Amino acid sequence: MTQTIEHKIFNVHAIREQFPILNRMVKGKPLxxxxxxxxxxxxxxVIDALTEYYEKYNANIHRGIHSLxxxxxxxxxxxxxxxxxxxxxxxxxxxxxxxxxxxxxxxVAYTYGRTNLKAGDEILISGMEHHSNIVPWQLVAEIxxxxxxxxxVDEKGELMMEDFYQLLSGKTKIxxxxxxxxxxxxxxxVKEIIDAAHKAGAVVLIDGAQSTVHLDIDVQELDCDFFAxxxxxxxxxxxxxxLYGKKAILEAMPPFMGGGEMIKExxxxxxxxxxxxxxxxxxxxxxxxxxxxxxxxxFINTVGKKEARAHEDALLQYATAQLETIxxxxxxxxxxxxxxxxxxxxxxxxxxxxxxxxxxxxxxVRTGHHCTQPLMNRFGIPGTxxxxxxxxNTKEEIxxxxxxxxxxxxxxx
Amino acid sequence: MSESKSIAQIENExxxxxxxxxTWDEKxxxxxxxxxxxxxxxxxxxxxxxxIKGCQSTVWMVSEFKDGKVFYRAESDAVxxxxxxxxxxxxxxxxxPKEIIDAKLEFIDxxxxxxxLAQTRSNGLLSMVKxxxxxxxxxxxxxxxxx
Numbered sequence: 001m002t003q004t005i006e007h008k009i010f011n012v013h014a015i016r017e018q019f020p021i022l023n024r025m026v027k028g029k030p031l032x033x034x035x036x037x038x039x040x041x042x043x044x045x046v047i048d049a050l051t052e053y054y055e056k057y058n059a060n061i062h063r064g065i066h067s068l069x070x071x072x073x074x075x076x077x078x079x080x081x082x083x084x085x086x087x088x089x090x091x092x093x094x095x096x097x098x099x100x101x102x103x104x105x106x107x108v109a110y111t112y113g114r115t116n117l118k119a120g121d122e123i124l125i126s127g128m129e130h131h132s133n134i135v136p137w138q139l140v141a142e143i144x145x146x147x148x149x150x151x152x153v154d155e156k157g158e159l160m161m162e163d164f165y166q167l168l169s170g171k172t173k174i175x176x177x178x179x180x181x182x183x184x185x186x187x188x189x190v191k192e193i194i195d196a197a198h199k200a201g202a203v204v205l206i207d208g209a210q211s212t213v214h215l216d217i218d219v220q221e222l223d224c225d226f227f228a229x230x231x232x233x234x235x236x237x238x239x240x241x242x243l244y245g246k247k248a249i250l251e252a253m254p255p256f257m258g259g260g261e262m263i264k265e266x267x268x269x270x271x272x273x274x275x276x277x278x279x280x281x282x283x284x285x286x287x288x289x290x291x292x293x294x295x296x297x298x299f300i301n302t303v304g305k306k307e308a309r310a311h312e313d314a315l316l317q318y319a320t321a322q323l324e325t326i327x328x329x330x331x332x333x334x335x336x337x338x339x340x341x342x343x344x345x346x347x348x349x350x351x352x353x354x355x356x357x358x359x360x361x362x363x364x365v366r367t368g369h370h371c372t373q374p375l376m377n378r379f380g381i382p383g384t385x386x387x388x389x390x391x392x393n394t395k396e397e398i399x400x401x402x403x404x405x406x407x408x409x410x411x412x413x
Numbered sequence: 414m415s416e417s418k419s420i421a422q423i424e425n426e427x428x429x430x431x432x433x434x435x436t437w438d439e440k441x442x443x444x445x446x447x448x449x450x451x452x453x454x455x456x457x458x459x460x461x462x463x464x465i466k467g468c469q470s471t472v473w474m475v476s477e478f479k480d481g482k483v484f485y486r487a488e489s490d491a492v493x494x495x496x497x498x499x500x501x502x503x504x505x506x507x508x509x510p511k512e513i514i515d516a517k518l519e520f521i522d523x524x525x526x527x528x529x530l531a532q533t534r535s536n537g538l539l540s541m542v543k544x545x546x547x548x549x550x551x552x553x554x555x556x557x558x559x560x
Binding site for chain 1: 441490491
Protein backbone atom coordinates (compact mmCIF):
# COMPACT_ATOMS: atom_id res chain seq x y z
CA MET A 1 0.00 0.00 0.00
CA THR A 2 1.36 3.38 -0.89
CA GLN A 3 0.72 6.44 1.14
CA THR A 4 0.34 9.76 -0.53
CA ILE A 5 0.57 13.16 1.00
CA GLU A 6 -1.40 15.77 -0.81
CA HIS A 7 0.34 19.09 -1.32
CA LYS A 8 -1.83 21.80 -2.73
CA ILE A 9 0.02 24.48 -4.61
CA PHE A 10 -0.67 27.87 -3.17
CA ASN A 11 -0.56 30.56 -5.83
CA VAL A 12 -1.53 33.93 -4.42
CA HIS A 13 -1.82 35.52 -7.87
CA ALA A 14 -4.29 32.87 -9.01
CA ILE A 15 -6.24 33.42 -5.80
CA ARG A 16 -6.30 37.20 -6.28
CA GLU A 17 -7.84 36.75 -9.71
CA GLN A 18 -10.87 35.18 -8.07
CA PHE A 19 -11.62 38.31 -6.03
CA PRO A 20 -13.06 40.96 -8.40
CA ILE A 21 -12.88 43.77 -5.83
CA LEU A 22 -9.09 43.53 -5.65
CA ASN A 23 -8.91 45.12 -9.11
CA ARG A 24 -10.40 48.39 -7.99
CA MET A 25 -8.62 51.64 -7.33
CA VAL A 26 -9.06 53.74 -4.19
CA LYS A 27 -8.16 57.43 -4.36
CA GLY A 28 -6.36 56.72 -7.60
CA LYS A 29 -4.25 53.92 -6.16
CA PRO A 30 -4.61 50.14 -6.32
CA LEU A 31 -6.58 48.94 -3.31
CA UNK A 32 -4.56 47.31 -0.53
CA UNK A 33 -7.19 45.66 1.64
CA UNK A 34 -5.93 44.94 5.15
CA UNK A 35 -9.25 45.06 7.02
CA UNK A 36 -9.95 41.36 6.75
CA UNK A 37 -10.60 40.89 10.46
CA UNK A 38 -13.58 43.22 10.03
CA UNK A 39 -14.83 41.49 6.93
CA UNK A 40 -13.19 39.47 4.17
CA UNK A 41 -13.70 40.13 0.46
CA UNK A 42 -15.76 37.66 -1.56
CA UNK A 43 -14.53 35.37 -4.32
CA UNK A 44 -16.41 35.27 -7.63
CA UNK A 45 -17.94 31.87 -6.76
CA VAL A 46 -19.74 33.39 -3.78
CA ILE A 47 -21.04 36.36 -5.77
CA ASP A 48 -22.14 33.96 -8.54
CA ALA A 49 -23.92 31.69 -6.06
CA LEU A 50 -25.98 34.66 -4.85
CA THR A 51 -26.91 35.71 -8.36
CA GLU A 52 -27.66 32.17 -9.43
CA TYR A 53 -29.99 31.63 -6.51
CA TYR A 54 -32.06 34.70 -7.34
CA GLU A 55 -31.94 34.11 -11.09
CA LYS A 56 -32.73 30.41 -11.10
CA TYR A 57 -34.36 28.96 -7.99
CA ASN A 58 -35.52 31.63 -5.55
CA ALA A 59 -38.34 30.15 -3.45
CA ASN A 60 -39.33 29.79 0.16
CA ILE A 61 -37.90 26.65 1.66
CA HIS A 62 -39.14 23.53 3.50
CA ARG A 63 -42.87 23.78 2.91
CA GLY A 64 -43.27 24.33 -0.81
CA ILE A 65 -43.98 21.34 -3.00
CA HIS A 66 -42.98 22.88 -6.32
CA SER A 67 -39.62 22.36 -8.00
CA LEU A 68 -38.13 25.72 -7.10
CA UNK A 69 -38.92 25.21 -3.41
CA UNK A 70 -37.32 21.79 -3.55
CA UNK A 71 -34.17 23.12 -5.19
CA UNK A 72 -33.91 26.03 -2.75
CA UNK A 73 -34.45 23.70 0.22
CA UNK A 74 -31.80 21.30 -1.04
CA UNK A 75 -29.26 24.13 -1.51
CA UNK A 76 -30.03 25.60 1.91
CA UNK A 77 -29.66 22.25 3.65
CA UNK A 78 -26.51 21.44 1.67
CA UNK A 79 -24.83 24.39 3.39
CA UNK A 80 -25.70 22.82 6.74
CA UNK A 81 -23.95 19.61 5.69
CA UNK A 82 -20.92 21.54 4.46
CA UNK A 83 -20.65 23.46 7.74
CA UNK A 84 -21.06 20.24 9.70
CA UNK A 85 -18.08 18.74 7.86
CA UNK A 86 -16.12 21.99 8.03
CA UNK A 87 -16.20 22.12 11.83
CA UNK A 88 -16.52 18.36 12.36
CA UNK A 89 -19.84 18.43 14.18
CA UNK A 90 -21.30 15.03 15.07
CA UNK A 91 -24.85 15.78 13.90
CA UNK A 92 -26.15 18.03 11.15
CA UNK A 93 -28.94 19.33 13.39
CA UNK A 94 -26.29 20.81 15.68
CA UNK A 95 -25.76 23.50 13.03
CA UNK A 96 -28.14 26.43 13.57
CA UNK A 97 -28.18 29.31 11.10
CA UNK A 98 -28.14 32.77 12.69
CA UNK A 99 -27.26 36.24 11.45
CA UNK A 100 -23.71 35.87 12.75
CA UNK A 101 -21.65 35.56 15.91
CA UNK A 102 -23.54 38.37 17.65
CA UNK A 103 -26.88 36.64 17.21
CA UNK A 104 -25.37 33.25 18.07
CA UNK A 105 -24.10 34.54 21.42
CA UNK A 106 -27.36 36.36 22.13
CA UNK A 107 -29.27 33.16 21.36
CA VAL A 108 -27.26 31.22 23.94
CA ALA A 109 -27.44 34.03 26.51
CA TYR A 110 -31.20 34.45 26.20
CA THR A 111 -32.14 30.78 26.06
CA TYR A 112 -29.52 28.72 27.88
CA GLY A 113 -28.47 31.63 30.10
CA ARG A 114 -31.93 32.74 31.16
CA THR A 115 -33.03 29.19 31.88
CA ASN A 116 -29.97 27.97 33.73
CA LEU A 117 -28.55 30.98 35.58
CA LYS A 118 -29.69 32.07 39.02
CA ALA A 119 -28.54 34.57 41.63
CA GLY A 120 -24.98 33.87 42.74
CA ASP A 121 -24.02 32.00 39.55
CA GLU A 122 -21.09 33.29 37.56
CA ILE A 123 -20.42 33.84 33.87
CA LEU A 124 -16.74 33.88 33.01
CA ILE A 125 -15.45 35.82 30.00
CA SER A 126 -12.05 37.35 29.26
CA GLY A 127 -10.56 40.82 29.07
CA MET A 128 -10.08 40.55 25.32
CA GLU A 129 -13.69 39.91 24.35
CA HIS A 130 -15.46 41.77 21.58
CA HIS A 131 -18.41 43.80 22.84
CA SER A 132 -20.64 41.11 21.32
CA ASN A 133 -19.29 38.62 23.85
CA ILE A 134 -19.65 41.05 26.78
CA VAL A 135 -22.95 42.87 26.42
CA PRO A 136 -25.28 39.84 25.95
CA TRP A 137 -23.88 38.40 29.20
CA GLN A 138 -24.32 41.70 31.01
CA LEU A 139 -27.94 41.73 29.86
CA VAL A 140 -28.60 38.18 31.00
CA ALA A 141 -26.71 38.77 34.27
CA GLU A 142 -29.03 41.67 34.99
CA ILE A 143 -32.10 39.51 34.44
CA UNK A 144 -30.85 36.52 36.44
CA UNK A 145 -28.75 38.26 39.13
CA UNK A 146 -25.74 36.25 37.99
CA UNK A 147 -22.29 37.85 38.13
CA UNK A 148 -19.89 38.49 35.27
CA UNK A 149 -16.25 37.60 35.96
CA UNK A 150 -13.32 38.50 33.72
CA UNK A 151 -10.03 36.67 33.07
CA UNK A 152 -7.33 39.35 32.88
CA VAL A 153 -4.96 39.83 29.94
CA ASP A 154 -1.19 40.27 30.35
CA GLU A 155 1.17 42.76 28.70
CA LYS A 156 1.82 40.47 25.76
CA GLY A 157 -1.89 40.12 25.12
CA GLU A 158 -2.25 36.59 26.48
CA LEU A 159 -4.85 35.36 28.96
CA MET A 160 -3.54 35.09 32.51
CA MET A 161 -4.28 31.42 32.97
CA GLU A 162 -3.42 31.33 36.69
CA ASP A 163 -6.18 33.87 37.23
CA PHE A 164 -8.49 31.79 35.09
CA TYR A 165 -8.04 28.80 37.39
CA GLN A 166 -8.64 31.00 40.43
CA LEU A 167 -11.77 32.52 38.94
CA LEU A 168 -13.16 29.14 37.90
CA SER A 169 -15.30 27.54 40.63
CA GLY A 170 -18.47 25.59 41.25
CA LYS A 171 -20.32 28.89 40.85
CA THR A 172 -19.14 29.21 37.24
CA LYS A 173 -22.00 28.13 35.00
CA ILE A 174 -20.99 29.56 31.62
CA UNK A 175 -17.55 30.28 30.19
CA UNK A 176 -17.59 32.33 26.98
CA UNK A 177 -14.23 32.97 25.38
CA UNK A 178 -12.93 34.30 22.09
CA UNK A 179 -10.87 31.74 20.16
CA UNK A 180 -8.70 34.39 18.47
CA UNK A 181 -8.72 38.06 19.45
CA UNK A 182 -9.89 40.49 16.77
CA UNK A 183 -7.80 43.33 18.23
CA UNK A 184 -4.59 41.48 19.06
CA UNK A 185 -4.63 38.27 17.05
CA UNK A 186 -3.95 36.17 20.17
CA UNK A 187 -5.01 32.53 19.83
CA UNK A 188 -6.32 31.46 23.22
CA UNK A 189 -5.73 28.01 24.74
CA VAL A 190 -9.40 27.12 24.36
CA LYS A 191 -8.94 23.36 24.67
CA GLU A 192 -7.39 23.80 28.11
CA ILE A 193 -10.14 26.26 29.10
CA ILE A 194 -12.91 23.94 27.90
CA ASP A 195 -11.53 20.93 29.78
CA ALA A 196 -11.08 22.87 33.02
CA ALA A 197 -14.51 24.49 32.73
CA HIS A 198 -16.17 21.12 32.18
CA LYS A 199 -14.50 19.76 35.31
CA ALA A 200 -15.97 22.71 37.20
CA GLY A 201 -19.40 21.93 35.74
CA ALA A 202 -19.70 24.87 33.36
CA VAL A 203 -20.67 24.94 29.70
CA VAL A 204 -18.37 26.69 27.25
CA LEU A 205 -19.09 28.92 24.27
CA ILE A 206 -16.25 29.66 21.88
CA ASP A 207 -16.46 32.83 19.79
CA GLY A 208 -15.01 31.67 16.48
CA ALA A 209 -15.47 34.97 14.61
CA GLN A 210 -11.75 35.35 13.91
CA SER A 211 -10.49 31.80 14.24
CA THR A 212 -12.72 29.94 11.78
CA VAL A 213 -11.09 31.39 8.67
CA HIS A 214 -7.54 30.67 9.84
CA LEU A 215 -7.55 27.62 12.11
CA ASP A 216 -8.78 24.05 11.72
CA ILE A 217 -11.96 23.77 13.74
CA ASP A 218 -13.00 20.45 15.21
CA VAL A 219 -15.80 21.01 17.69
CA GLN A 220 -15.78 17.37 18.80
CA GLU A 221 -12.08 17.43 19.56
CA LEU A 222 -12.42 20.81 21.30
CA ASP A 223 -15.48 19.44 23.11
CA CYS A 224 -16.94 22.95 23.32
CA ASP A 225 -20.66 23.17 24.01
CA PHE A 226 -21.24 26.08 21.63
CA PHE A 227 -19.22 27.54 18.78
CA ALA A 228 -20.16 30.76 16.94
CA UNK A 229 -19.24 31.67 13.34
CA UNK A 230 -19.83 34.68 11.08
CA UNK A 231 -20.00 33.92 7.37
CA UNK A 232 -18.67 37.28 6.18
CA UNK A 233 -15.33 36.69 7.86
CA UNK A 234 -14.86 33.38 6.02
CA UNK A 235 -15.27 34.90 2.53
CA UNK A 236 -19.04 34.37 2.64
CA UNK A 237 -21.92 36.87 2.52
CA UNK A 238 -22.89 39.19 5.36
CA UNK A 239 -26.02 38.58 7.42
CA UNK A 240 -25.53 34.87 7.94
CA UNK A 241 -23.70 32.89 10.56
CA UNK A 242 -23.75 29.72 12.55
CA LEU A 243 -24.31 28.57 16.06
CA TYR A 244 -23.00 25.10 16.72
CA GLY A 245 -24.37 23.53 19.88
CA LYS A 246 -24.19 20.05 21.33
CA LYS A 247 -27.41 18.24 20.48
CA ALA A 248 -28.46 17.35 24.02
CA ILE A 249 -27.94 20.92 25.22
CA LEU A 250 -29.79 22.44 22.27
CA GLU A 251 -32.68 20.04 22.78
CA ALA A 252 -33.06 21.08 26.41
CA MET A 253 -32.96 24.79 25.56
CA PRO A 254 -36.18 26.79 25.05
CA PRO A 255 -36.65 28.50 21.66
CA PHE A 256 -35.09 31.92 21.03
CA MET A 257 -37.69 33.47 18.73
CA GLY A 258 -41.21 32.37 17.99
CA GLY A 259 -42.86 32.26 14.60
CA GLY A 260 -43.22 30.04 11.58
CA GLU A 261 -40.86 27.15 10.88
CA MET A 262 -39.89 26.70 14.55
CA ILE A 263 -43.19 25.09 15.56
CA LYS A 264 -44.62 21.61 15.32
CA GLU A 265 -48.23 22.42 16.12
CA UNK A 266 -49.85 25.67 17.14
CA UNK A 267 -53.08 26.12 19.02
CA UNK A 268 -54.14 28.98 21.28
CA UNK A 269 -53.85 26.65 24.25
CA UNK A 270 -50.48 25.07 23.57
CA UNK A 271 -47.77 25.18 20.95
CA UNK A 272 -45.14 22.52 20.50
CA UNK A 273 -41.67 23.14 19.11
CA UNK A 274 -40.17 21.78 15.95
CA UNK A 275 -37.15 19.49 16.09
CA UNK A 276 -33.57 20.69 15.87
CA UNK A 277 -32.27 22.69 14.10
CA UNK A 278 -35.58 24.30 13.05
CA UNK A 279 -36.61 25.06 16.62
CA UNK A 280 -34.05 27.88 16.47
CA UNK A 281 -34.73 29.05 12.91
CA UNK A 282 -37.99 30.96 13.20
CA UNK A 283 -39.38 32.65 10.12
CA UNK A 284 -38.14 32.60 6.54
CA UNK A 285 -34.39 32.40 6.87
CA UNK A 286 -31.71 34.23 4.91
CA UNK A 287 -31.80 31.63 2.13
CA UNK A 288 -29.64 33.30 -0.52
CA UNK A 289 -26.77 34.11 1.81
CA UNK A 290 -26.91 30.67 3.40
CA UNK A 291 -26.69 29.06 -0.05
CA UNK A 292 -23.72 31.29 -0.97
CA UNK A 293 -21.97 30.47 2.31
CA UNK A 294 -21.50 26.95 0.99
CA UNK A 295 -19.62 28.38 -2.01
CA UNK A 296 -17.30 30.21 0.41
CA UNK A 297 -16.55 27.08 2.44
CA UNK A 298 -16.02 25.03 -0.72
CA PHE A 299 -13.64 27.74 -1.91
CA ILE A 300 -11.61 27.59 1.32
CA ASN A 301 -11.49 23.79 1.09
CA THR A 302 -10.28 23.97 -2.51
CA VAL A 303 -7.49 26.40 -1.67
CA GLY A 304 -6.62 24.41 1.44
CA LYS A 305 -6.80 25.90 4.91
CA LYS A 306 -3.32 24.70 5.80
CA GLU A 307 -1.81 26.30 2.69
CA ALA A 308 -3.68 29.56 3.25
CA ARG A 309 -2.61 29.60 6.89
CA ALA A 310 1.05 29.14 5.98
CA HIS A 311 0.79 32.09 3.60
CA GLU A 312 -1.00 34.27 6.17
CA ASP A 313 1.51 33.38 8.88
CA ALA A 314 4.36 34.37 6.56
CA LEU A 315 2.61 37.69 5.89
CA LEU A 316 2.20 38.32 9.61
CA GLN A 317 5.85 37.56 10.26
CA TYR A 318 6.98 39.83 7.45
CA ALA A 319 4.63 42.66 8.47
CA THR A 320 5.71 42.40 12.12
CA ALA A 321 9.39 42.61 11.18
CA GLN A 322 8.77 45.57 8.85
CA LEU A 323 6.58 47.44 11.34
CA GLU A 324 9.22 47.07 14.05
CA THR A 325 11.64 49.11 11.93
CA ILE A 326 9.38 52.18 12.19
CA UNK A 327 10.50 54.72 14.74
CA UNK A 328 8.17 55.08 17.75
CA UNK A 329 5.95 52.13 16.89
CA UNK A 330 4.67 49.66 19.51
CA UNK A 331 3.00 46.42 18.55
CA UNK A 332 -0.04 45.75 20.72
CA UNK A 333 -0.45 42.01 21.13
CA UNK A 334 2.71 39.98 21.02
CA UNK A 335 1.31 36.61 21.99
CA UNK A 336 3.22 33.48 21.09
CA UNK A 337 0.33 32.12 19.01
CA UNK A 338 -1.42 34.60 16.76
CA UNK A 339 -3.67 34.74 13.72
CA UNK A 340 -2.65 37.22 11.03
CA UNK A 341 -3.48 40.44 12.86
CA UNK A 342 -0.91 43.21 13.39
CA UNK A 343 -2.15 45.89 15.79
CA UNK A 344 0.03 48.86 16.62
CA UNK A 345 0.27 52.37 18.00
CA UNK A 346 2.70 55.09 16.93
CA UNK A 347 4.00 57.46 19.55
CA UNK A 348 2.45 60.92 19.27
CA UNK A 349 0.10 59.90 16.47
CA UNK A 350 -3.65 59.33 16.79
CA UNK A 351 -4.78 56.11 15.08
CA UNK A 352 -7.60 57.94 13.29
CA UNK A 353 -5.14 60.34 11.62
CA UNK A 354 -3.05 57.40 10.52
CA UNK A 355 -6.11 55.63 9.11
CA UNK A 356 -7.18 58.70 7.09
CA UNK A 357 -3.72 59.17 5.58
CA UNK A 358 -3.34 55.47 4.78
CA UNK A 359 -6.73 55.51 3.06
CA UNK A 360 -5.53 58.37 0.89
CA UNK A 361 -2.78 56.05 -0.28
CA UNK A 362 -5.19 53.24 -1.08
CA UNK A 363 -4.46 51.22 2.08
CA UNK A 364 -7.53 50.08 4.03
CA VAL A 365 -6.80 49.35 7.68
CA ARG A 366 -9.02 49.52 10.74
CA THR A 367 -8.39 52.12 13.42
CA GLY A 368 -10.04 52.59 16.79
CA HIS A 369 -10.98 50.33 19.65
CA HIS A 370 -12.21 47.47 17.43
CA CYS A 371 -15.26 47.03 19.68
CA THR A 372 -12.97 45.96 22.52
CA GLN A 373 -12.98 49.05 24.73
CA PRO A 374 -12.14 47.20 27.98
CA LEU A 375 -9.08 45.71 26.27
CA MET A 376 -7.93 49.12 25.02
CA ASN A 377 -8.35 50.49 28.55
CA ARG A 378 -6.20 47.64 29.83
CA PHE A 379 -3.39 48.81 27.53
CA GLY A 380 -4.12 52.47 28.38
CA ILE A 381 -4.70 53.45 24.74
CA PRO A 382 -7.75 54.86 22.93
CA GLY A 383 -7.27 52.44 20.08
CA THR A 384 -4.84 50.95 17.62
CA UNK A 385 -4.21 50.79 13.92
CA UNK A 386 -4.85 47.23 12.80
CA UNK A 387 -3.72 45.48 9.65
CA UNK A 388 -5.23 42.03 9.23
CA UNK A 389 -4.27 39.71 6.42
CA UNK A 390 -6.19 37.26 4.27
CA UNK A 391 -5.09 34.58 1.82
CA UNK A 392 -5.14 37.05 -1.10
CA ASN A 393 -2.74 39.57 0.44
CA THR A 394 0.90 39.81 -0.61
CA LYS A 395 4.28 40.92 0.74
CA GLU A 396 4.29 43.64 -1.92
CA GLU A 397 1.13 45.05 -0.39
CA ILE A 398 2.81 45.10 3.01
CA UNK A 399 5.65 47.09 1.43
CA UNK A 400 3.06 49.57 0.12
CA UNK A 401 1.59 49.87 3.63
CA UNK A 402 4.99 50.42 5.23
CA UNK A 403 5.87 53.15 2.72
CA UNK A 404 2.43 54.71 3.27
CA UNK A 405 2.99 54.62 7.03
CA UNK A 406 6.33 56.41 6.70
CA UNK A 407 4.70 59.11 4.62
CA UNK A 408 1.73 59.47 7.00
CA UNK A 409 3.92 59.65 10.11
CA UNK A 410 6.14 62.26 8.45
CA UNK A 411 3.08 64.42 7.74
CA UNK A 412 1.66 64.00 11.23
CA UNK A 413 4.72 64.57 13.38
CA MET B 414 -8.65 87.96 12.01
CA SER B 415 -10.81 90.19 9.89
CA GLU B 416 -14.17 90.36 11.60
CA SER B 417 -15.56 92.41 8.76
CA LYS B 418 -15.41 89.47 6.37
CA SER B 419 -18.60 87.50 5.86
CA ILE B 420 -18.80 83.76 6.40
CA ALA B 421 -19.09 83.22 2.65
CA GLN B 422 -15.97 85.33 2.04
CA ILE B 423 -13.92 83.32 4.51
CA GLU B 424 -15.23 80.08 2.99
CA ASN B 425 -14.15 81.30 -0.45
CA GLU B 426 -10.69 82.19 0.82
CA UNK B 427 -10.21 78.66 2.16
CA UNK B 428 -11.41 77.19 -1.12
CA UNK B 429 -8.97 79.46 -2.98
CA UNK B 430 -6.11 78.30 -0.75
CA UNK B 431 -6.98 74.69 -1.47
CA UNK B 432 -7.17 75.26 -5.21
CA UNK B 433 -3.41 75.78 -5.17
CA UNK B 434 -2.83 72.20 -4.03
CA UNK B 435 -2.38 69.50 -6.62
CA THR B 436 -2.12 66.44 -4.41
CA TRP B 437 -3.91 64.96 -1.44
CA ASP B 438 -0.82 65.23 0.77
CA GLU B 439 -0.58 68.99 0.24
CA LYS B 440 -4.21 69.36 1.32
CA UNK B 441 -3.68 67.25 4.41
CA UNK B 442 -0.41 68.98 5.21
CA UNK B 443 -2.35 72.26 5.29
CA UNK B 444 -5.10 70.81 7.50
CA UNK B 445 -2.61 69.13 9.84
CA UNK B 446 -0.72 72.42 10.07
CA UNK B 447 -3.93 74.24 11.02
CA UNK B 448 -4.59 71.53 13.59
CA UNK B 449 -1.17 71.93 15.15
CA UNK B 450 -1.54 75.72 15.28
CA UNK B 451 -4.95 75.62 16.98
CA UNK B 452 -4.64 77.13 20.43
CA UNK B 453 -5.13 74.31 22.94
CA UNK B 454 -8.27 74.41 25.03
CA UNK B 455 -7.58 74.85 28.74
CA UNK B 456 -7.88 71.57 30.67
CA UNK B 457 -10.75 72.99 32.75
CA UNK B 458 -12.88 73.12 29.60
CA UNK B 459 -12.21 69.50 28.69
CA UNK B 460 -15.20 68.38 30.71
CA UNK B 461 -17.85 65.89 29.77
CA UNK B 462 -20.46 68.57 29.12
CA UNK B 463 -18.18 70.13 26.48
CA UNK B 464 -17.32 66.80 24.93
CA ILE B 465 -18.58 65.75 21.52
CA LYS B 466 -17.64 62.12 21.49
CA GLY B 467 -16.93 60.23 18.32
CA CYS B 468 -16.24 56.53 18.17
CA GLN B 469 -12.52 57.11 17.59
CA SER B 470 -11.68 60.71 18.39
CA THR B 471 -13.14 63.35 20.65
CA VAL B 472 -13.88 67.04 20.17
CA TRP B 473 -14.27 69.49 23.05
CA MET B 474 -15.95 72.79 22.32
CA VAL B 475 -16.95 75.90 24.26
CA SER B 476 -18.68 79.03 23.02
CA GLU B 477 -19.25 82.49 24.36
CA PHE B 478 -21.56 85.33 23.34
CA LYS B 479 -20.03 88.81 23.34
CA ASP B 480 -21.24 92.06 21.74
CA GLY B 481 -23.82 90.25 19.69
CA LYS B 482 -21.33 87.76 18.27
CA VAL B 483 -20.54 84.12 19.01
CA PHE B 484 -16.96 83.01 19.69
CA TYR B 485 -15.93 79.38 19.64
CA ARG B 486 -12.92 77.56 20.96
CA ALA B 487 -12.35 73.84 20.50
CA GLU B 488 -9.85 71.02 20.41
CA SER B 489 -9.59 67.38 19.39
CA ASP B 490 -7.25 64.54 20.26
CA ALA B 491 -6.77 63.73 16.56
CA VAL B 492 -4.87 66.28 14.51
CA UNK B 493 -6.78 66.07 11.21
CA UNK B 494 -10.07 66.55 13.03
CA UNK B 495 -8.39 69.39 14.93
CA UNK B 496 -7.45 71.02 11.61
CA UNK B 497 -11.02 70.77 10.36
CA UNK B 498 -12.26 72.08 13.72
CA UNK B 499 -9.85 74.97 13.38
CA UNK B 500 -11.27 75.80 9.94
CA UNK B 501 -14.84 75.70 11.25
CA UNK B 502 -13.86 78.12 13.99
CA UNK B 503 -12.11 80.36 11.46
CA UNK B 504 -15.28 80.42 9.37
CA UNK B 505 -17.95 80.76 12.07
CA UNK B 506 -16.38 82.42 15.09
CA UNK B 507 -17.00 86.14 15.50
CA UNK B 508 -20.26 86.21 13.59
CA UNK B 509 -23.81 86.90 14.69
CA PRO B 510 -26.05 83.97 15.70
CA LYS B 511 -28.22 84.55 12.63
CA GLU B 512 -25.23 84.42 10.27
CA ILE B 513 -24.01 81.22 11.90
CA ILE B 514 -27.42 79.54 11.74
CA ASP B 515 -27.70 80.42 8.05
CA ALA B 516 -24.15 79.35 7.14
CA LYS B 517 -24.17 76.58 4.53
CA LEU B 518 -20.56 75.52 5.15
CA GLU B 519 -20.13 74.32 1.61
CA PHE B 520 -16.38 74.84 1.76
CA ILE B 521 -15.90 71.42 3.36
CA ASP B 522 -17.38 69.76 0.30
CA UNK B 523 -15.59 72.14 -2.07
CA UNK B 524 -12.15 71.33 -0.63
CA UNK B 525 -12.91 67.60 -0.86
CA UNK B 526 -13.22 66.91 2.87
CA UNK B 527 -16.91 66.00 2.96
CA UNK B 528 -16.11 62.39 3.84
CA UNK B 529 -14.94 63.52 7.26
CA LEU B 530 -18.31 65.09 7.95
CA ALA B 531 -20.07 61.93 6.81
CA GLN B 532 -18.20 59.75 9.29
CA THR B 533 -20.52 60.69 12.10
CA ARG B 534 -19.62 57.73 14.23
CA SER B 535 -15.88 58.07 14.06
CA ASN B 536 -15.03 61.70 14.70
CA GLY B 537 -17.91 63.77 16.01
CA LEU B 538 -17.26 66.53 13.47
CA LEU B 539 -20.84 66.65 12.21
CA SER B 540 -22.07 66.73 15.80
CA MET B 541 -19.72 69.65 16.40
CA VAL B 542 -21.21 71.61 13.48
CA LYS B 543 -24.67 70.91 14.89
CA UNK B 544 -23.54 71.98 18.37
CA UNK B 545 -22.05 75.23 16.99
CA UNK B 546 -25.37 76.05 15.33
CA UNK B 547 -27.33 74.97 18.39
CA UNK B 548 -25.29 77.30 20.61
CA UNK B 549 -25.95 80.13 18.13
CA UNK B 550 -29.68 79.33 18.25
CA UNK B 551 -29.66 79.49 22.06
CA UNK B 552 -27.81 82.84 22.04
CA UNK B 553 -30.27 84.20 19.46
CA UNK B 554 -33.22 83.12 21.61
CA UNK B 555 -31.67 84.70 24.72
CA UNK B 556 -30.99 87.88 22.77
CA UNK B 557 -34.58 88.08 21.58
CA UNK B 558 -35.90 87.47 25.09
CA UNK B 559 -33.76 90.29 26.47
CA UNK B 560 -34.95 92.75 23.84
